[in-house]
């Protein structure tokens with residue numbers, strides 16, 4: 001006899017409201033859009049939320065109804081056309097199969113044209129269709145958790161790591177809570193407590209304090225009646241009323257008051273530790289000077305320069321040229337860069353062909369992140385820019401940069417893709433025939449996630465303060481909607 005029927009889905013977008021690049025259905029299709037049975041084919045066995053849901057579903061012999069898995073690289077506001085199309089696919093699945101439970105993989109910082117709290121909208125629409133069955137969702141550590149989300153869901157489970165290497169575990173956690181609910185051992189609900197904090201991305205990494213000790217304390221407070229307590233750093237580049245730091249508990253209704261008290265204490269502790277989220281970054285000039293003389297043999301590996309503000313994983317354009325231009329101006333050689341996005345430059349490289357020389361104005365076309373860089377480069381290789389992650393994060397998941405060219409200019413090798421995608425896995429180089437361990441200097445368009453795959457073999461890491469829409473200097477953004485006061489925007493919050 002088959003077990004319970006469970007609808008499974010994923011709609012994930014982290015919206016940078018300062019970006020001018022709209023996120024439409026075509027962009028989801030470019031970076032990751034699957035329907036029906038294709039969802040299972042794509043995610044089974046991967047370190048992802050759906051991968052985790054499916055592992056537990058197998059154990060319990062649930063009848064899984066896969067509906068939609070829509071993921072787009074973070075960027076500007078999501079079109080209502082895209083959002084309602086995906087939500088309709090879930091609602092259709094729920095109405096057709098009348099499930100016993102629903103598992104959703106969400107991000108928690110989606111903003112659409114009409115719905116500033118996109119995830120609250122998704123959860124309310126699915127709740128309306130599903131009625132009073134358990135509905136549990138996973139969220140990114142960078143979720144801006146709203147009261148509306150908490151009211152609509154019976155459980156919100158956050159990733160406990162940044163880099164996010166536990167996405168699959170989080171999916172399993174949510175699915176195990178669903179199994180406990182089916183068994184009558186849990187009557188879940190959500191409690192949310194907040195702190196007036198909105199840290200930028202780099203200090204939210206979970207290997208270091210304050211996040212390390214906050215997460216340890218949250219894990220120590222979990223129990224059978226409070227199966228998950230999550231610490232959410234928030235997402236500072238979504239200018240919404242819900243933005244900010246929160247501690248969220250999934251708790252049995254009978255112990256909700258005690259769980260809320262635990263979350264309150266952790267939120268207060270986070271605020272006490274607020275100056276721990278302040279961090280120093282490396283100016284471009286200092287990074288280039290160090291790169292010029294870096295000896296990878298002596299230092300135990302390449303110098304990794306994180307072009308952290310131009311991280312598409314937080315919604316940046318990924319075509320910033322400030323750091324690359326400075327490296328070229330200083331004649332630094334032995335450098336490999338992943339991945340700069342410029343579809344026109346890729347087209348020119350395809351036109352010229354492998355082994356030929358091409359003249360392009362590279363990057364700098366979308367945001368105030370440097371000027372287009374006139375270069376003469378040799379086309380080293382061309383590809384479809386697609387690979388599966390081999391590193392610890394989202395292991396096994398396919399990512400694609402679209403048509404991709406590797407260009408060589410004055411001792412610097414630049415991987416140039418056609419659309420935005422964060423190069424956090426060493427496959428970003430290896431799939432292009434570049435061995436990252438053998439480079440003297442690596443440049444990555446990534447803020448923190450690269451650490452999971454690259455830390456094991458690099459000799460040093462510098463978080464370089466070049467411009468971009470993920471700049472950790474939040475005072476450079478014009479906020480209109482975030483709740484004030486908030487630290488560090490307001491030092492006396």
Ligand SMILES: [Zn+2]
Nearest residue numbers: 140141142164
């Ligand atoms: Zn995240």
